[in-house]
Amino acid sequence: MTACSGSETPTKSGSGGGGGLFTTIDVNRPGIDASAPANPFNPKGNSFQGYNSIKLAYFKNHLTDPNVFYPGAATSWELAPDNSSITIKLPPNGKWSDGKPVTAEDVKVSIGIAYTQGSTAFAITPGAAGAAADVTVVDPTTIKVTQDMTNPSAKFARGVMDTILVPAHIWNAVLPADFWDKLKLSRGTGAEADKAREEITGLGEKVIAFKPEKDITAGPFVLERVNPGEALLVKNKNYFNAANIAPDQVKFLNYTGNEQIWNYLISGKLDHAGFTAAPADVMNRIKQAPGSNVIKGFSPVSVGMAFNQTKKPYDNVHVRRGLAYLVDRQQVQQTASPEGGTPAATTSGIHQTPAKEWLGEELGKLEPYAHDVAKAEAEFKEAGLQKKDGKWALADGSPWKVTMTAPSGFSDWISAQENIKSQLVESGVDAEVVTVADYPLYLEEIAAGKYDIGFWLIALGPAPYDIYQRLYGASNGWTNVAGKVKHSPAGKAGNWMGGAEEVEIDGAKVNPGELTGKLNGASADDAKPMMVQLAKAANQDLPVIQLWDYVNTQFTNTTRFTGWPEQDSDLLRQPAGVWMQQGLLKVKK
Template sequence: MLNRKLTKLGAILVSALLISSVLVGCGGNSGESSSTEQKVSYNLGADPQTIDPGLNNSVEGGTVVSNAFEGLVDIDKNEKVIPGVASSWDISADKLTYTFHLRKNAKWSDGKPVKAKDFEFAWKRALAPETASDYAYQLYYLKNGEDYNEGKASKDSVGVKAVDDYTLKVELAAPTPYFLSLTAFPTYMPLREEIVTKDNKGWAAKKENYISNGPFYMTDWKLKSTMTFKKNPNYWNKSTVKLDTITYYMLAQESSATAAYTSGQIDINDNNLVPSVQKQDLIKKGEAKVYPYYGTYFYDINVGDKDSSNGAEITKALKNPKVREALTLAIDRESIVKNITKGGEKPATSFVPSSIKLSDGKAFKNKEYYSAKGDVKKAKALLAEAGYPDGKGFPTIQIMYNEGSNNQDVTQALQDMYKKNLNINVTLQSVERKVQLDNLTKQQYQICRASWIADYNDPMTFMDMYVTGGGNNNPGYSNSEYDALIKDAKSTPDTTKRIDDMHKAEDILMRDLPIIPVYEYTNVVEIKSYVKDFHKSPLGFVYFNNTYIKK
């Protein structure tokens, strides 16, 4: 899932004064508040592009969705599957048919019962070609799911059917060992057909439409400012929910976010919005914690044909694999994680991070595709072979990144390394998170900062992004051999062959390099000591269903 870094301490102090003077009294938890107040304020780090479960593809929107909705299963604090709306399920011997039994006391926030048809509708809606969901491919595991999305099969042939109000039958195209955990993912959340069909693309942008079935429901939404959610009195498991209120803030700048945290305006500053210059000191003092994060920070290179506005020279350069390899090898990743990010990150020498494990507990990563320090000599030689000796004749290219000083610092480091090591000129463009996501989807960029956080603990969550035409294939990359390996890995029952297929596919991806991996994530979070049972998943989402305040 797509994820979203201060250079001057003075900026933090100024922002602190501004935040404390402007935002004081707006509902944040202060040290003097009553110990019985069960409310938490959390910084999402950006205004979500959407909070529609079927359309969202970002961590920010996913966190909102995961606390407002509940899938067939939930994920506990140990990242294990537990019953959600489904109280139980049966799996056929061939692992192709799942029968979910829904609990009869599961209700929507308006009191209506959650029914099996709500899941059938939501899943088929996400697959429908007209919905254009970036995550439609996450439902290709369903029988005929891919064919329906591509217009080759009917909606009725898709392998999900409400047998009755409380029984959902699911047929898979092939055995999928992580399918159960997928049903806790936002795209698999239920939706109410009579609400969504009134405005298929815009229904979730209206507070009055946002009827949900999870622990919390929306009560207020101030665009680009805050979202407020209250405990859902109709949630079947409400007795275990301790918080009364969650307020989500959307502070994208590290200085503003940390100032709001310092002033007590927010209780949790997440999504790596702790300024790099402060990270180590805050971690040592115990004022910030480092959480594992299954993700890679990288840059997409536009190698597709969607956008012709880049110009012939830029398009020609970026479509040359020798140029892309030169851009990859010219980066000193060790320097970036040591001197810029400073949160325990690892240099990314592959696309799938070393944190991703196989079913036997071993890491999927089996090789370093290049040195963490780069290889400037080879990068120069490749650029010369591509027709740009010592950078001569190479067009000025633009790198887009979403706002935030940490992203700016990393991108500026790339700009400096490209000038020093390859003698090529790079301009930078900072945009809002929504704009970045929109431009990535439309492939309206040259090189753009990106990231991917695992949707589940399996290398496939990284590998199937880059199949031809994939919803999150933002570079517009296409390789038939790669596609075949991914398709085979998804259909073979042979575990050894499956892993081998994915290793071969990554070999191709790291040869063609439509992406420039930079580092493997950690997640440094500022969190107040009175916030208890905070569940930060290494998959990126935060779950508040067991969180409480103790002062």
């Protein structure tokens, strides 16, 4: 059975599997560059995660433990009880698409390349948390990676298993013969160590620019051809678990914005699309397409209305609290992301689903900031703001305009900000929405402190340190180097939030950045009381207003394939190619 995409003529697979064509888009990367290499490290590369790019393993969507995985190129692993090492096993029958065996040496070369990219477990910054201390080939299909326990991280294994596997017989060309000696030297101090680190980092650009003559992969598919409109992949007959893979071909369609994805879904062209924000009317049209199916699951991401506290009046907590009472979060979420989110119960810094696990009964004690105009006005008056002729002004009587910024193309963020603007104007607060060209520029400018208020993704679980470093990490002045947390003043070293170095929690002064730093090496049990303190800090001090918690909404079409993940499946955080690797998806008979 072969599926058509629009008016295109379906192609037959060279693998002879008879499984038909699976059509999708890469939600993480708009635009297909036909001239880009099949290089998984190149941001425009024609390498698609889970398809012709494969990792050692893929994390499960656990609420609190970052170190549980689905198999990828590795079929089994053993993590030391103290998290000091992980031993990884490859399948004995593993082969690259050119027929050469997949070995532990391939993993070692892949790790070497990860060092050039600044990977978390393979960072070369002296004292970096969770960095590997040694990489040892045990036998042709076994490799052991040990952690530097002078500054351990609870997510060390996750950093290791996140390694993208590439063939040593192709990629050896980008690593110098003395690479591992240079790496050992880089772990020291002094001028020679500094030079070695500089040389390893310099290799990163060489890795990104590398152009293999052809796509050699251990994944389930191989790139066959690419043009500006689409990339076509065919089944890798040498993939060690090829029996799990139903489609003979995968086609990635080009797009430049959400509107094209919506049109693909409405016309039934896509078998699968990952999370794509869509307004209610568009969502209804998508659902009406023959075979259309929506799968929803937990996504540990929330969006916050983030304040630059170096800008007045946002340096005053009562202004931030007043805005929290004034903004109706349910209205914002229903307008901006009706199918892709749930209104935040409160601001805790944690997605409300894992918040129940981390905070327990303390969650119910947090101030909910339910929509309340009277409380908002009381907070504004406490801050010294003035109300003249029905409009709020700054304490000195000068005009106050709330300026919010969003990147062009982020339809849900822009819709949310427009809704917030309407709510504020209705309550006497002047407001405007400004858009910038794209997300990279947005990140660059928000980090430079150019915005009064922007949207900021928070609550990035499951690791507790990752959750709170979005609020109390480098963007708010705290950096964690060699196990020691340092604070930089507002406007320095990427500190654009400009929050206070200490906040009051239950009558005592607490440094939330230092507390967040301690989470990096803490066990789940040790982390829980710290998570409670940080939730209280976020709730009382409001560096952001938590607006909505994302729901991972996936679009599928049941016309051509069956066996999709169930509702709330933790596989929804992974690409559909990973679903295929686990044996899901079958051709519809």
